[in-house]
Amino acid sequence: MTKLLKLEYYKNLNYRPFKVFTILYFAILIVFLFIGLIDFDLFGEPVNLKEQGIYNFPEIWNFTTWIVALLKIFLGLIIVFSICQEFSDRMFKQNTIDGLSRKEFIGSKLLTISIFTIVSTVVVFAITMFLGYRYSNTTESAKVFEEIFFVGNYFLKLFTFFCFLMFLSILLRKSIFVFLAFFVFWIGESILSGIEVFTKIRGLQGAQRNEVLQNDFFISHLLPLESMSNLIPNPMARLNMAKMMGIKYEFHYPTESLIACLVWCSIFIFGSYWILKKRDW
Amino acid sequence: MEKILSVKNLTKKFKRIVVNNISFDVEKGNVYGLLGPNGSGKSTTFGMLLSTINPTSGDWYWFGKKGTDSETLKKIGAIIEQPNFYPYLSAEVNLKIVAEIKGTPFQRIDEVLSIVGLLERKKDTFKTFSLGMKQRLAIASAMLNNPEVLILDEPTNGLDPEGIIQIREIINNIAKQGITIIIASHLLDEIEKICSHVIVLKEGNSIYCGRVDEMTNSHGYFELKADNKTALIQTLEEIHWFSSIDSEGDTIKAHIREDASVSASTLNQKLAEKGIFLSHLVKKKLSLESQFLELVKNTN
Numbered sequence: 367m368t369k370l371l372k373l374e375y376y377k378n379l380n381y382r383p384f385k386v387f388t389i390l391y392f393a394i395l396i397v398f399l400f401i402g403l404i405d406f407d408l409f410g411e412p413v414n415l416k417e418q419g420i421y422n423f424p425e426i427w428n429f430t431t432w433i434v435a436l437l438k439i440f441l442g443l444i445i446v447f448s449i450c451q452e453f454s455d456r457m458f459k460q461n462t463i464d465g466l467s468r469k470e471f472i473g474s475k476l477l478t479i480s481i482f483t484i485v486s487t488v489v490v491f492a493i494t495m496f497l498g499y500r501y502s503n504t505t506e507s508a509k510v511f512e513e514i515f516f517v518g519n520y521f522l523k524l525f526t527f528f529c530f531l532m533f534l535s536i537l538l539r540k541s542i543f544v545f546l547a548f549f550v551f552w553i554g555e556s557i558l559s560g561i562e563v564f565t566k567i568r569g570l571q572g573a574q575r576n577e578v579l580q581n582d583f584f585i586s587h588l589l590p591l592e593s594m595s596n597l598i599p600n601p602m603a604r605l606n607m608a609k610m611m612g613i614k615y616e617f618h619y620p621t622e623s624l625i626a627c628l629v630w631c632s633i634f635i636f637g638s639y640w641i642l643k644k645r646d647w
Numbered sequence: 648m649e650k651i652l653s654v655k656n657l658t659k660k661f662k663r664i665v666v667n668n669i670s671f672d673v674e675k676g677n678v679y680g681l682l683g684p685n686g687s688g689k690s691t692t693f694g695m696l697l698s699t700i701n702p703t704s705g706d707w708y709w710f711g712k713k714g715t716d717s718e719t720l721k722k723i724g725a726i727i728e729q730p731n732f733y734p735y736l737s738a739e740v741n742l743k744i745v746a747e748i749k750g751t752p753f754q755r756i757d758e759v760l761s762i763v764g765l766l767e768r769k770k771d772t773f774k775t776f777s778l779g780m781k782q783r784l785a786i787a788s789a790m791l792n793n794p795e796v797l798i799l800d801e802p803t804n805g806l807d808p809e810g811i812i813q814i815r816e817i818i819n820n821i822a823k824q825g826i827t828i829i830i831a832s833h834l835l836d837e838i839e840k841i842c843s844h845v846i847v848l849k850e851g852n853s854i855y856c857g858r859v860d861e862m863t864n865s866h867g868y869f870e871l872k873a874d875n876k877t878a879l880i881q882t883l884e885e886i887h888w889f890s891s892i893d894s895e896g897d898t899i900k901a902h903i904r905e906d907a908s909v910s911a912s913t914l915n916q917k918l919a920e921k922g923i924f925l926s927h928l929v930k931k932k933l934s935l936e937s938q939f940l941e942l943v944k945n946t947n
Contacts, residue, residue, distance in 0.1 A: 369747055376744050380736055460731035463697045464748045464788075465720035646661075647699040 370474040373466075378478070383447045391440035392489065398433050399493045402501070418605040421501035423509040427516035428601040430494045434486075435598055438524055441482050442531045446544050449475060449535035459647040468642040472635065479528040487521045519597040519624070526594050526627040526634075533634035536641050552591055559586035580616060593626035649675040650711070651796050651827050657695060657705035665691045667851035668705070673796075673829060678822050680838035680859075681831040682939060683848035689831040690728060692848070693800050697725055710795075721749050724789030725798040730781040734774040738765060738784055741773055742791060749792040759787040763817060779810030786817055797821060799830040803837060815840060839935035849943055862938045866903040869914060872927035873899075882921045888914075898927070 378384045402416035420429040452458045461471065494517075499505055534544045562584055567575045586592055597620055602608060652673040659666040666688040673679055681689050694700035696707060698715040709719045732741040742756045760766045763783040768776070776784065782802060789797055802818070803811045818841055822828055832838050838845065845862060847855040855862055873879040879899060883892050888909050889901040903909050911930045918925060933941070 369750075372747050373744060376736070376740050376747070377733065380740070381733075382735065455733060456729075456731045457733060459699050459727070461744075461748060462699050463720065463725050463727065464745050465717045466748045467717045470717075644701070646694070646701060 367477075370470060370477050374474050374478050378448055381448060381451070384444055387440050387444045387447075391437060391444075391486075394440070395434055395437055395486070395489065396493065398437060399430055399490070399497065401433065402497070413607075415605075416501055418607055419503075420601075420605070421497050423498050423502045423504055424511075424513035425601065425604050426494055426498045426502060427513040428598065428604060430490060430497070431516045431520040432598045432601050434490050435520060435523055438486075438527055441486065441524070442527060445475075445479060445482070445528050445531050446535050446541050448478070449532060450539060450541040450544065453536075453539040458642075462647065468639060471642065472639050475532055476529075476635065479525065479532065483521055483524045483528065486524060487517060490520060491517050515619070516598060519620075522624065522627050523594050523597045526590065526631050529631045529634040530590055533638050536638045555586070555589045555591050558589065559584065559592055562586045583622070587620075587623060588626040590626075590630045593620075593623040593630065596620045596623035597627065650708075651675050652696070652707065652709055652829075653711075654692075654696070654707040655705060657692065657707060658703045659688070659691050659695060659700065660703045665851055666695070669848065669851070669853035671846045671853055671856040673827060674844075675795075675827055676825050677844045678818075678828045678830065678842045680842035680845040681829060681848065682833070682835065682838060682845050683831075684833055687848040688851040689848060690800055693725070693727060693798060693831065697723070697727070697798070721792055722795045723798060724792065724794035724796070725800075726782075726785040726789050726802060727798075727800045729804075730785035732773040732781070732784065732788075735772060737770050737772050738776075739769040741784070742788055745788050745791055751792045755791055755793075759790045762790065762820075763787045764813075779806050779813065782806060782810065782814060783817070786814070790821070794826065796827045796829065799828065801832055802830065803832070803834065811837070835936045835939055836934070845935075847939065847942060855942055859935065859938075860932075862935075862942060866905070866908060867930060867932040868900055868902040869909075869911070870927065870929040870931060871899045871901060871925055872897055873918075873923055873925050875923065879918070879923055879925075882918060882923055885921075886917060 402414070402418075402420050405412050405414045407413070415429075419425060452461075458471065462468070498510065502509075531544065531548070534547050535541070538544050538547055563579070563586075566582060566584070567578055570578060587596055599617060599620075650672055654672070655670050656668050657666055657670070658664065658668050669688075669692065681692070683689050691700060695702045696709075696715060698720065706713060707715075709715060710722065712719060732738075733744070736744075738760065739756060742759070743753060745751075746753055746756060757766060757769070760769050763786055765780060765784055765787065768780065773781070773784070786799075786802070789799075799818070803814050806814065815837070818828065818830070822841070828841075830838065830841065839859070842859060844857060845855065845859050846853055847862075871879065871883075876894070876897070876899070880892060880894065883889055883899070883901050888904060888907045890904045891902045893900045893902075911928055915925060915928055
């Protein structure tokens with residue numbers, strides 16, 4: 367464990383994209399968390415997200431984790447670059463010859479992923495706590511901890527996302543192909559889930575349609591990107607603005623997405639290992 | 648002799664057969680040359696023995712243990728095709744990574760860097776190194792864990808004459824320490840200067856494995872000159888010591904028969920008795936190149 371940690375430390379410490387994106391990520395992350403404190407114009411009307419209640423317990427957990435999760439691509443870039451670099455410089459082959467096993471290689475990359483995910487989660491947790499206690503209407507502990515599970519979901523969402531990128535990087539070995547494949551996958555998944563939704567609600571009206579959308583089981587929700595995004599639903603319906611417009615916010619804990627993410631994680635990790643084992647280097 | 652490596656019926660098929668059923672043994676303390684033209688399967692063989700390529704069939708034993716695991720690899724130092732290091736890291740940090748993988752203490756780093764003459768450059772990043780320095784760093788890296796076997800794939804590829812000499816000296820010094828070395832090259836004069844044993848590959852088949860000087864039965868040949876060339880050729884044919892007699896310009900090349908043993912002085916004496924006086928007499932051994940060519944020709 368310490369050996370793998372030291373390896374990753376030496377490999378990444380002086381790697382420029384690594385430093386640049388890590389600093390960029392944490393800087394933007396902190397800025398994003400404080401986004402509710404600034405006023406900005408939306409359709410000519412000033413909007414202040416704090417006034418809209420994004421810093422109120424328990425909604426704050428939903429808002430902060432959702433907003434910050436948008437930034438995960440920065441960390442994703444680091445992971446893709448640092449893994450692809452191992453292949454383009456033929457270092458995976460050299461590491462293997464020097465005596466690093468495939469398991470240890472995957473282990474070292476998972477370690478980096480875990481550290482990033484943990485640090486990001488801890489930062490989000492700490493800043494959310496700070497913002498909540500400072501700006502929330504209520505700070506009674508029942509409210510504070512009511513939706514704290516979003517922090518756990520955030521952790522899993524990031525971890526699954528990075529495992530997915532690790533898998534693509536090991537499969538394709540060139541960062542440009544990884545990004546292309548990722549977008550193709552993204553679009554493909556959207557099309558699939560679009561088709562499924564369309565076939566289910568075809569011919570249905572109003573309330574009936576909402577009933578299906580809310581309660582039916584969608585297979586496409588189990589796809590990797592979809593299940594990741596279901597872990598933290600879009601919180602816009604929880605804005606005061608939306609409440610005033612009468613949009614009802616309903617939330618079911620996404621158990622099936624949680625399980626799907628765990629399954630995808632193990633598929634990506636074992637898939638990566640299998641590719642490393644089977645391929646000739 | 649203790650066997651370091653024993654390869655049995657190793658085969659690798661990509662789209663075509665690249666390594667075909669090769670078997671050979673490597674004994675402790677010798678320097679082996681793995682010979683073969685480009686594309687004869689040298690690098691693929693090394694790849695399989697170093698666990699980066701999955702074999703189609705066959706077995707091998709390192710130090711009597713089947714296959715190649717991480718523990719085995721820690722007793723081997725290897726350089727394959729080109730020096731691979733993280734270009735943005737210094738020589739020192741690159742070697743720290745290798746030391747970490749192999750479980751070697753960091754103080755070895757300065758030792759191996761001074762062996763290859765790169766100690767002053769240890770803080771410089773790898774990408775600023777010349778090809779010769781990169782190759783020497785690769786040797787330093789392979790030497791880091793005091794390996795029992797050193798595998799070198801084309802270590803002098805692309806180097807200038809000075810670089811080649813440096814690498815050769817380093818390898819010779821390593822060989823003197825009793826480390827077994829397996830070195831692949833298509834540069835035969837290179838191998839000839841370094842190796843005591845050879846393994847010859849041809850189109851994926853191993854056609855010879857043994858001492859360099861026992862590669863062919865040849866006893867060598869004489870280069871001869873005399874004023875009366877025709878008489879010389881005639882006399883040489885009469886004494887039946889030679890398998891073939893070629894004339895190249897003024898010089899006559901007489902190849903000694905496989906079952907004969909002739910020294911230069913005996914030949915000189917014999918010819919003098921026959922009334923032929925030489926103006927030039929040299930006994931030569933076949934170069935590795937001609938032996939190799941002969942071997943490859945014979946197995947056609």
